[in-house]
Amino acid sequence: MAEKIKILYIDDEQDNLTGFKANFRTEYRILTAENTVHAIEHLQKNPDIRVVFCDQRMPGKTGAEFFEEIKTLFPLPIRILITAYTDIEAVIQAINKGNIFRYIRKPWIEQDIISAIEEGNKFYIASSMLAMKNEELQRAYTELDKFAYSVSHDLRGPLTGILGAIDVAKEMSDIKELKDLLVLMEKSVFKLEDYISSMHDYYSSRRGELKITDIDFNHVAEELKDVYRIYTTTNKICFETTISQPESFRSDELVIKMILNNLITNAIKYQKKHFEGKKIDLNISVNDGLATILISDTGIGIPESHFDEIFNLFSRATSHRAGSGIGLYNVKGGLLKLGGSIDVSSVLGEGTVFKLIIPSK
Template identity: 35%
Template sequence: MEEAIFKSSVLHGFVYVNEAFARMFGYESKETMLSTQPINLYNSKVERDLLLARVSRQGKVSNVLMSYRREDGSSFWGRLSVSLISEKGGDFLVGTITDVTIQQEQNEQLQENEQQLRNAQQLAKLGNWRVFPSDKRVEWSGECAHIHGFLATDYQDSFNIWLQGFEDISHIEIEQGIKRSKQMNDAFEFGSWYTIPGGAKKFLYYICGIEGEGDDERWFGTVQDRTELKNQELELISTQEFYQNILDNIPVESILIDENLKYHYISRNAIKDAELREWMIGKTNKDYSDYRKLKEDFTQVRDEMVAKAMQGDLTIRWEENMKTGDGRDTYHIRNLVPITLIQDQKPKKFLIGYSFDINDIKRAQFRLEDRNEELNQLNKELDRFVYSISHDLRAPIASVLGLNSLAEDTADREELDTVLAMQREALDRLDLYIRDVIDYSRNKRMAVQSEDVCLRKIVDDCMADLVYQTNYNKIDYFIEIEEQTCIQSDKLRIKIIVNNLLSNAIKYADSAKDNSFISIRAEWKEKGVTLIIEDNGIGIKEDYKDKIWDIFFRGTSTIPGSGLGLYILKESVKNLNGEIDFISKEGEGTTFKIFIPEQTV
């Protein structure tokens, strides 16, 4: 229930109301509400005046039940809490109102029903009795004497004989309860086991009242022998608790469905929420599906299984997948067994349902399937890796061998220098390829090692390693990372990430541009840091954007490379539980963004 808040001047009316206040009284807006006089909101001017007088005396009141009137003339009940404050400009009332109309109507209905019950019992004259506490005298009807096992005239001290028979309530508690009922203007009711003079035990239920005062005070009421009902109730409770305790403690979900396909019983293991479990009794699978907002096929499958078991008199079993309230998948084996039970002296058909949680089995199955998928992927990568290694390693070695033969056959110094430069280029390609293979191997087999990693030092070290790379001196570098920008993470993998991105940015610089640049900056985010590397190089073709993460993919054959760099980069980010994204336009440049989460030490 939403609280309605207001502030009003004692003399001039409202100065503030919230939206809830305006809605509660049926006004279209707060502004319209503010122009309304508070007295118009009360059904009784007298009650309002009494309330204001009380607030004036006490300074505040809390939780006062009041009858209010909406703009359309309809009434409702509200609980008012208000305080009187003094501010510059006068006295003000500040408080809240809570709509309790439903609760009030329920209370009134309950009181009316209880009164009707008491009237019916009094009209039936079941065990009428009167007691005069001052002179310890008892008077009761013949039925009342039969219930208690003695006439009021059998004993000189019948009052104390009567009181001694109660087992669950004392003389003092009876007296206090009856006198309190007078103050509350209500009856005092209680039930107790009672021992009659012959020794037999009965369960008696009393409805008591009081009239008169002082020596004329009299207790009166009715009494009903509910022994048979109480014993049946206790037996039923005992039997129900016995079997329910068994069903609730067996690690199986149990239900009972009647011939109308409605739930007749649900065990605690089936639905742990007691309120939902109680609500489900008498409901169908469709009701449950609508309540949980499940997919339509859920109800269809269950109803098909229930109908098949009920109509075909068959035991049915199936596997069911459901989602928990927080979105997790759960798996069960469901079973339905038809049985016939006697209800209201007639044979009726039911379905006993029981199910087993197979989440552990399914998780193991999914892990096995994932592992098989990983192994299949690894086998594919291994095949490609072996092929690429044999091809890409052999090419520069063959070039060196061929150039070596040329060097042996020439005596010209200038030609020899050219051959040696070509050999160096081939060996550089081989060295780069071997480094990528080493990075690939390290990323695959090494666990994540958390340590304090300073990003500026990582960038500086990578720049130093790349200083001899072609195009390095033709580019302007902008590094916007503070010296103290550090994060708990895996130093090796962060270096692999930074080195690959910088190497690619240098390698794929656009030689047609006069001012090539590479920008490197870091931005702190919640629970991690985002590394941003931007360049104005040749960019990535639109057709290649979905392929750049593939192992051994190369966008061009004119620039040397292994095709491993971005694949290793993506795998390194994945191992750090990070995220990577990029935007690129051919001919304009590329920006990579890598989120690196803080690792637990």
């Protein structure tokens, strides 16, 4: 059975609290408080309380007043007033102000309480879902905004660069100069291509369902070595892989490859320019259903002050190299889908180590 629904009951009479608890504790998780101060402590400590019952007549503050107060502080839990018939005026007011979901007449009968909890819980789930969807939408809008902004730079930038180059090329006659310009134009085209393929990663890693299969990390590492051989040889980077996989591992291979591809491309891209011992190490070990992946490089490093933001969309830690600011964001998104985590440690000018932990599914 799913976890018990958490209920908070507030009444200044200890007997009522005890009775309430005794009646419902098998079905629900009951918290009780004999005054509103104690009740607020419960609410602070237990953000997952779903339904709050409160007696109307209490010394100091009435139940309706208490609900009015917590409505803004703790908007999520469903508020239900317990009251005697004589307080009906207060109940009507409280309902009309939207401060309570429903009321239960005192002395209560078990059936009323159970139906109030079940109805309240349904309402709670519906409104939390709505809040969650709203948050998701808000996030999507923010990303869309950022995307629209970045399109003008990351897509339009290289394009206007190429246009400008063509314009200048028309005036040039020196073949050597023209060739230099072609190299720059080629770089711009690569940048565009890179951007578009990371956008593709971005959407497929967010929208698609996971496809879980057995993963052979030895095989994955061999493939990576093949793919990057041309880059590592031309840039004189020593790319080594160490794999220890004594047990089977299940996950989404495409997502894992997308993550590794991004991190290895970065490790290649952010090497120190004139450095003899350029190195990238990929170390994967699988133990007790957890894959620990270490990717270390001898690159330019990341300033510690940027550790928090490098995984944000369109965040750029350095101005010196080409980059779209999407790669690590995709890495983080992919890991989130796989239930994994990532840690970074880096020494400026020495290199960076990314540590990933991914559970087998």
